[in-house]
Amino acid sequence: MERRSLVPxxxxxxAFLYLLFFVGYPLVQALYLAFTQNGALSLxxxxxxxxxxxxxxxxxxxxxxxxxxxxxxxxxxxxxxLLMNRVFKGKDAALYALIIPLTIxxxxxxxxxxxxLSPYGFINKLLMNLGVISQPIYVFGYEYRMREFFAIVIxxxxxxxxxxxxxxxxxxxxxxxxxxEAAEVFGASYWTRLRxxxxxLLKPSIQSALIIRTLFAMQIFGIVWILAGRDxxxxxxxxxxxxxxxxxxxxxxxxxxxxxxxxxxxxxxxxKFLRAEYLEVGE
Amino acid sequence: MRRLFGVLLAAVVLFxxxxxxxxxxxxxxxxxxTFLSTQLNPPEERAFVQEDLLKGFTSETNIEVNFVPxxxxxxxTRLEGEMQTGKVTIDVIGDLHGGMDYMASKGWLExxxxxxxxxxxxxxxxxxxxxxxxxxxxxxxxxxxxxxxxVNKEAFQYLPKGLTEEDVMKGTEKWTYDALLQWAKNxxxxxxxxxxxxxxxxxxxxVRFLHGYIYPSYTGYQAKExxxxxxxxxxxxxxxxxxxxxxSSTTWDAMADPLLxxxxxxxxxxxxxxxxxxxxxxxQFVVVPVPRGPKGRGFIVVLAGLAIPKGxxxxxxxxxxxxxxxxxxxxxKVLEKVGFFPTVEEASGKLPxxxxxxxxxxxxxxxxxxxxxxxxxxxxxxxxxxxxxxxxQAFERIVLxxxxxxxxxxxxxxxxxxxxxxxxxxxx
Numbered sequence: 100m101e102r103r104s105l106v107p108x109x110x111x112x113x114a115f116l117y118l119l120f121f122v123g124y125p126l127v128q129a130l131y132l133a134f135t136q137n138g139a140l141s142l143x144x145x146x147x148x149x150x151x152x153x154x155x156x157x158x159x160x161x162x163x164x165x166x167x168x169x170x171x172x173x174x175x176x177x178x179x180x181l182l183m184n185r186v187f188k189g190k191d192a193a194l195y196a197l198i199i200p201l202t203i204x205x206x207x208x209x210x211x212x213x214x215x216l217s218p219y220g221f222i223n224k225l226l227m228n229l230g231v232i233s234q235p236i237y238v239f240g241y242e243y244r245m246r247e248f249f250a251i252v253i254x255x256x257x258x259x260x261x262x263x264x265x266x267x268x269x270x271x272x273x274x275x276x277x278x279x280e281a282a283e284v285f286g287a288s289y290w291t292r293l294r295x296x297x298x299x300l301l302k303p304s305i306q307s308a309l310i311i312r313t314l315f316a317m318q319i320f321g322i323v324w325i326l327a328g329r330d331x332x333x334x335x336x337x338x339x340x341x342x343x344x345x346x347x348x349x350x351x352x353x354x355x356x357x358x359x360x361x362x363x364x365x366x367x368x369x370x371k372f373l374r375a376e377y378l379e380v381g382e
Numbered sequence: 383m384r385r386l387f388g389v390l391l392a393a394v395v396l397f398x399x400x401x402x403x404x405x406x407x408x409x410x411x412x413x414x415x416t417f418l419s420t421q422l423n424p425p426e427e428r429a430f431v432q433e434d435l436l437k438g439f440t441s442e443t444n445i446e447v448n449f450v451p452x453x454x455x456x457x458x459t460r461l462e463g464e465m466q467t468g469k470v471t472i473d474v475i476g477d478l479h480g481g482m483d484y485m486a487s488k489g490w491l492e493x494x495x496x497x498x499x500x501x502x503x504x505x506x507x508x509x510x511x512x513x514x515x516x517x518x519x520x521x522x523x524x525x526x527x528x529x530x531x532x533v534n535k536e537a538f539q540y541l542p543k544g545l546t547e548e549d550v551m552k553g554t555e556k557w558t559y560d561a562l563l564q565w566a567k568n569x570x571x572x573x574x575x576x577x578x579x580x581x582x583x584x585x586x587x588x589v590r591f592l593h594g595y596i597y598p599s600y601t602g603y604q605a606k607e608x609x610x611x612x613x614x615x616x617x618x619x620x621x622x623x624x625x626x627x628x629x630s631s632t633t634w635d636a637m638a639d640p641l642l643x644x645x646x647x648x649x650x651x652x653x654x655x656x657x658x659x660x661x662x663x664x665x666q667f668v669v670v671p672v673p674r675g676p677k678g679r680g681f682i683v684v685l686a687g688l689a690i691p692k693g694x695x696x697x698x699x700x701x702x703x704x705x706x707x708x709x710x711x712x713x714x715k716v717l718e719k720v721g722f723f724p725t726v727e728e729a730s731g732k733l734p735x736x737x738x739x740x741x742x743x744x745x746x747x748x749x750x751x752x753x754x755x756x757x758x759x760x761x762x763x764x765x766x767x768x769x770x771x772x773x774x775q776a777f778e779r780i781v782l783x784x785x786x787x788x789x790x791x792x793x794x795x796x797x798x799x800x801x802x803x804x805x806x807x808x809x810x
Contacts, residue, residue: 152775218630219643234575241632241782328584330632345767 132352144349151350157332158357164333165316168255173309175256176263177301184271201261209325212254213239239326247327254322259315263308270304271297303373310369314362334358414446415699418460419476421525421686422720423451430719439706445699454481455763461691465490470693473700476524479512479685480761486520492690495519497701503710503726508749508756509685521687522704525722528683529590530744531670532637532656537577537647540568553671553679553751559599559619562673566626569647576628579646585635587652592773594682594757596620599675604757604810605798609791612676617780617787624781632782641667653741654721664737669744671751678755681748685758686722717742762805772798
């Protein structure tokens with residue numbers, strides 16, 4: 100009896116120790132760096148961060164990028180998953196093409212798009228050879244921040260829509276055929292079936308995808324760093340920059356904590372609404 | 383079978399004895415000199431030092447060298463520890479002038495004036511003067527680097543009135559920032575797009591141009607006159623110049639590629655970062671001094687030196703290493719392999735015709751202009767990044783976002799001055 104009650108704890112112990120050492124310790128260290136100044140408790144580091152010229156624009160751009168990318172890619176993934184959820188010729192090839200970006204890191208994706216969009220890159224060369232343009236179109240540079248912004252959105256959509264697509268396709272395949280057939284018997288059209296049966300049953304998958312993507316979108320960095328440098332500041336990028344270039348570990352910690360705080364807040368909101376949804380679905 | 387085993391065993395034992403060094407062929411003990419350096423730390427440079435440069439020294443003198451690439455902060459921490467305990471293990475230090483200045487002020491460096499003379503070389507006089515700190519010979523000048531302008535010869539067709547190719551090549555008083563603006567205007571009109579480029583990308587060195595070139599040229603100082611009327615005039619000049627600067631400048635980290643691709647005809651950058659362009663097309667480019675401003679021709683000299691800490695365990699062997707590293711032949715080799723310039727006059731005579739000579743001549747021309755204002759990068763240790771940040775921020779706000787220069791510089795200056803006060807370095 101005694102032994103058996105210890106077993107689960109022993110099983111969880113390695114993972115617990117791992118988390119304690121690799122997550123817990125750095126977290127405590129970050130809190131220490133953010134809330135102390137010369138060893139005494141102080142909010143000086145927070146004051147320094149909030150008065151930093153780049154802080155609010157980094158905050159703004161991070162939210163803006165997430166706000167544009169996440170909803171767009173979820174909608175895109177639903178459409179793609181519905182298209183792929185039927186049998187047609189070349190389905191496997193199409194599936195591979197959609198899932199390939201899943202295997203690519205954000206930095207690599209950034210580099211691919213950078214080399215395609217650069218002044219003498221593939222896209223400009225193609226347009227110039229077709230005679231559409233005579234001078235290369237510049238996408239990168241401080242003056243073209245809007246273009247850089249859209250380049251980031253496109254690259255990020257290309258890279259991270261795959262994971263949303265996989266989750267939603269799996270959700271689609273879990274929906275029992277019986278519901279659909281029953282609806283067909285009663286003469287429901289495709290749109291009615293989609294609105295009344297498929298989408299409601301997909302909600303849990305959509306919401307898991309939303310949570311995962313939103314949390315990762317708060318940490319967006321690699322792709323931005325490569326495509327726009329610091330022209331478009333983002334929270335994770337500024338944290339990195341403060342630590343490596345300015346050597347201000349305190350301010351870097353505050354950036355990290357702001358990202359963590361945002362993630363916790365958004366995660367909590369999602370879970371709150373998610374729970375209610377699950378109850379409805381499970382009727 | 384048994385005999386074979388015996389022979390094998392004897393062979394193994396013999397091999398073990400020899401290889402363990404019990405009976406060494408030389409008979410004498412090899413000395414190992416410990417050489418800490420904040421320079422030549424990137425992997426490919428490190429490989430050159432260990433595989434090539436120091437191997438030559440060991441084969442000449444039979445002295446082994448333990449080369450330790452290290453950051454400035456770590457080096458100072460280690461040296462301070464050794465000085466306090468009195469157990470010094472470091473024989474030679476290679477670092478920039480600013481770091482040497484700090485270590486000398488702490489009294490950690492040996493006065494080298496008592497050491498035997500280094501024969502067959504003349505150190506460049508400016509460098510020699512800098513190497514005496516508070517009356518003691520703190521270090522031996524080792525390598526130098528600077529930032530220069532590179533001109534594609536095609537650009538000379540569009541020179542403004544009153545400015546000749548010779549003015550630019552020699553750096554006469556006619557080669558001014560205003561002339562550069564006029565030249566950049568002519569180029570844009572002729573070519574239909576801006577032809578002047580700066581490395582203003584996230585890892586580019588454009589910030590050095592701001593604090594070490596144009597600031598001293600207009601105000602006479604790097605930071606002291608940060609918000610003076612002269613500084614405001616300088617920022618207004620940059621605002622006027624910027625439409626004639628290639629818009630991709632804010633994405634470039636090094637100018638060699640844009641020059642080679644023909645995206646720009648004139649560029650400013652660190653010698654190491656334009657070297658590749660000169661080497662690829664030596665007939666196409668010339669290296670010229672930077673323009674001058676109202677207060678003179680400000681430019682940065684990065685000077686690295688070699689020093690011996692007080693109480694170093696192998697002082698004589700350390701001096702032999704310093705002797706080897708500052709020989710004209712060694713200096714030429716370093717220039718060829720890693721692009722740092724010699725500190726001894728005899729080295730440039732040994733350079734073969736070609737790209738390196740073009741570079742060295744341009745650097746020499748800049749150093750010997752009459753109105754030269756030599757600038758050293760302030761030694762702020764960890765705070766160096768913060769220092770650069772203030773200039774980058776001023777540039778972004780004033781030039782890129784069109785804010786008022788007087789307001790922005792007034793806002794930033796107190797923080798900039800405080801930075802120097804915190805570190806305890808006079809405001810340059």
